[in-house]
Amino acid sequence: MLTRLELAKDWVRDAGNFLKENIAAPLEITEKTRYDDLVTNFDKEVQEQIVANILHHFPEDKILAEEDEEKIKFDSEIPHLWVLDPIDGTTNFIVQKDNFAVMLAYYEYGVGKFGLILDVMKDKLYWCDSHKAFCNQKELELKERPLAQSLLGVNSYMYRSNSGGLLDLSHQTLGVRIIGSAGISYGQLLEGKIIGYFSSLQPWDYAAGSIIAERIGYVTLTISGESPHFNCRERVFTAPSYLISEIQKYIKK
Amino acid sequence: MLTRLELAKDWVRDAGNFLKENIAAPLEITEKTRYDDLVTNFDKEVQEQIVANILHHFPEDKILAEEDEEKIKFDSEIPHLWVLDPIDGTTNFIVQKDNFAVMLAYYEYGVGKFGLILDVMKDKLYWCDSHKAFCNQKELELKERPLAQSLLGVNSYMYRSNSGGLLDLSHQTLGVRIIGSAGISYGQLLEGKIIGYFSSLQPWDYAAGSIIAERIGYVTLTISGESPHFNCRERVFTAPSYLISEIQKYIKK
Structure with a gap:
């Protein structure tokens, strides 16, 4: 029997192939919270496909999915929880037809068991067991x-407004x-091209x-130095543990 | 006899292959004007190779090359002028081993005849006759x-400091x-992934x-709306002609 991880790889790859086959198709684009927060019919179709796959194999599993209007709450009491972003970088998907990803994560009782990120157009599947x-x-x-010989991936608003001290931190880097x-x-x-990633994320x-x-x-x-809360948009960053104390000289609430 | 364009394509491709073959080699890195303005032995080697190729075939041609300490002046009196950036994006070359380019342009009496940009790691040669x-x-x-459905490529300092009105312009886009x-x-x-590019450039x-x-x-x-002067670093942008008047509502000296 295939494991959840093996199945999930197939589902994410299938979603990527579907998006690539339809990369030139006309899009139905809808604004969500604001003019630059967009969703397409393909976000919804990919979500439906992956959700259907999960529930077909594991009907008791729970799913927190970006395009659900009513979302379940992340909870460490849930035995089997999936977290799905069918198309991450929807604006890039629309404008660039590149630089977007399908993302799926799996938790048992609040502990992350595996994650998958498919860079669709570059055919790169980042994953872990x-x-x-x-x-x-x-x-x-x-x-x-060293931080001084590194690059940071940032959110444009946080960077330019020095939110959480991000602009100050950037001055310590290349x-x-x-x-x-x-x-x-x-x-x-994950490939070492940026040493840390700082953004306002769901x-x-x-x-x-x-x-x-x-x-x-x-x-x-x-940015307050806590574990992310998994229940709202918040300013978070991912960085190597050996740099955390150096980063936290600049990154503050 | 091969034309200058045909030869130039070979030289740029050869330079790209040389860089790819040596992508894991140790680098000798030197600071130029400041801590984040870097040059490597490979910038110099690629420049030497391409300059030698040009002068071997066309000993009378002139060359304006980034890594020359004494640079010739761009001048519309020069019958055959090459402009060379052996590695553009040297910081990316050092840190990311990706997202850098070899660039070569050719002018006759100040008129651009052709240009070449090689995205080395993606094997994409952008060029024109x-x-x-x-x-x-x-x-x-x-x-x-439309501008409102587009993305901009920007220089980080100009963006965050609203230099030339770039932050204001960005608010009209995605x-x-x-x-x-x-x-x-x-x-x-050139691939339509960004609609305009705004930076402080040589x-x-x-x-x-x-x-x-x-x-x-x-x-x-x-950003003042003039043709670039080809004699110093200045704030320039490249955008489609149909958007220039709309962009110039925001982009000002």
């Missing part, structure tokens, strides 16, 4: 660099990069990335 | 989008992306990109 992290078949490892997708940013972090934005990154020595915290 | 622009073998064309390389940004622009940063982009309907201007 309970011990190790991979990009496709290649095992990932932390590349240690600079910032803005990609417009948490999933693609986590991919760059649980489905950081669930998979935080689990995968943890396997190679990264920590995900709120 | 006197009429058309291409990515590898695929002809490029302008993808018209947001900004920061890549850390003019060459890679021009590549995204001539070798915008020479190739401005020539290629012009072939498909883009214009390169200083």
